[in-house]
Amino acid sequence: MPCCFQSFCCCRFSRAYKYLSICAVLETSCSQVCSQCCACSARPRRTGMPAVAGSLYMASQKKGVPLLPRPPVRPLPVINLSRLTMDSASRALAVQDIVSACRQRGCFQVSAAYLSPCIILCLSSNTCQFASTPHLHVVSHGISKSCMKGALEAASEFFQLSTEHKEEFASDDIRQPIRYDTSSRDGISMSRSFLKHYANPLDDWIKFWPTQPPTYREKMGKYAVETQRVSMQLMEAILQGLGLGPLYLQEKLEGGVQFMALNNYPQSASKTTDEIGLAPHSDYGFLTILLQSSPGLEVMHHDDDAWTPVPAIPGALHVHVGDHLEVLSNGQLKSLVHRAVLNLIESRISIASIHGLSMDEEVHCAEELVDEHHPKMYRGSSFQDFLNFLPANMNKYKRFVESLRIDKP
Numbered sequence: 001m002p003c004c005f006q007s008f009c010c011c012r013f014s015r016a017y018k019y020l021s022i023c024a025v026l027e028t029s030c031s032q033v034c035s036q037c038c039a040c041s042a043r044p045r046r047t048g049m050p051a052v053a054g055s056l057y058m059a060s061q062k063k064g065v066p067l068l069p070r071p072p073v074r075p076l077p078v079i080n081l082s083r084l085t086m087d088s089a090s091r092a093l094a095v096q097d098i099v100s101a102c103r104q105r106g107c108f109q110v111s112a113a114y115l116s117p118c119i120i121l122c123l124s125s126n127t128c129q130f131a132s133t134p135h136l137h138v139v140s141h142g143i144s145k146s147c148m149k150g151a152l153e154a155a156s157e158f159f160q161l162s163t164e165h166k167e168e169f170a171s172d173d174i175r176q177p178i179r180y181d182t183s184s185r186d187g188i189s190m191s192r193s194f195l196k197h198y199a200n201p202l203d204d205w206i207k208f209w210p211t212q213p214p215t216y217r218e219k220m221g222k223y224a225v226e227t228q229r230v231s232m233q234l235m236e237a238i239l240q241g242l243g244l245g246p247l248y249l250q251e252k253l254e255g256g257v258q259f260m261a262l263n264n265y266p267q268s269a270s271k272t273t274d275e276i277g278l279a280p281h282s283d284y285g286f287l288t289i290l291l292q293s294s295p296g297l298e299v300m301h302h303d304d305d306a307w308t309p310v311p312a313i314p315g316a317l318h319v320h321v322g323d324h325l326e327v328l329s330n331g332q333l334k335s336l337v338h339r340a341v342l343n344l345i346e347s348r349i350s351i352a353s354i355h356g357l358s359m360d361e362e363v364h365c366a367e368e369l370v371d372e373h374h375p376k377m378y379r380g381s382s383f384q385d386f387l388n389f390l391p392a393n394m395n396k397y398k399r400f401v402e403s404l405r406i407d408k409p
């Protein structure tokens, strides 16, 4: 068993067996650097092995049999959003990057204006795995670090309030404008408490938000407005990339639902197995923009049967495709299945901002994307339909999008 098995990377957030790269120089030794923080000039070996080989690798490790080569690490695309507002050629390339990330992986990250040290290292090393992604452009999404930090602080301070304070918002009525719960009958919550509320337009909803901690409304409000702005930019790009034009649905998107889920997960009690905080699911809206305080989010790419951990790059936001974008694109884009595992080092906060059309507005497959070779794949539905769907889904979780599929004749 290598020395690194089930120990931590130097960043202290990654469980080694999942992330650690075998140093090409030392071969079987452990570099103590996880793939997210790879500063090693000796590139992790890329074997081209299918995802299932990862489990064989793990099995071989557990049984103490000779090492199999490690599965390849596929870095997540990081998109340069500032190119959307540059000249038309730069915008066209950015649109292409965003749509291909949505098509191929179902998600991507957008990062803040600065380069984090690990990415600078990677960019300067042509042997590093990060340098191999065609999508690595690390520039601004325009939300300041202090705004993101403020939102995480506000969420964390809310969850630290006494039970009495939090229970002011306790409800299992999914139609409440704000709702706190420690468990849920949604079929996916395993170990989390959450606060859920709406945010767009802010003036309509902020009156329902907590007044404790005293800065909650200010900090979360600022972050909500900024994420709504980024969601508009991203939707324009995606709709342009799908050939529908950047102004398609613009007004409806501007007045659309922004639903925020603040999640609080305890630290994992197990050092050996993944503990699930939130079971695999996809989100109902067009896009989800997610901010996490530390690693825990994992995604299942469409062409994979393994979980890919999403790094918590400082200043970066994670973006993924939701069920209604799958419907609108008539299946060209697929909603991303994801889950949250408990962090081994600390309790964890995530803020998911889900963006869609207004409550009663139905989302249909865009007519422009339907023809005799591409028949309509989904029936129309609204956010209200999603809320109606949830109670029937409590015991045996099914993805909303699956309930919308039109069966082939």
Ligand SMILES: O=C(O)CCC(=O)C(=O)O
Residues within 6 Å of the ligand: 261, 263, 278, 283, 290, 292, 296, 297, 298, 338, 339, 340, 349, 350, 352
């Ligand atoms: O905590 C996470 O990373 C995921 C949260 C999530 O998927 C959700 O709130 O829908």
Ligand SMILES: [Fe+2]
Residues within 6 Å of the ligand: 281, 282, 283, 288, 338, 352
């Ligand atoms: Fe989610």
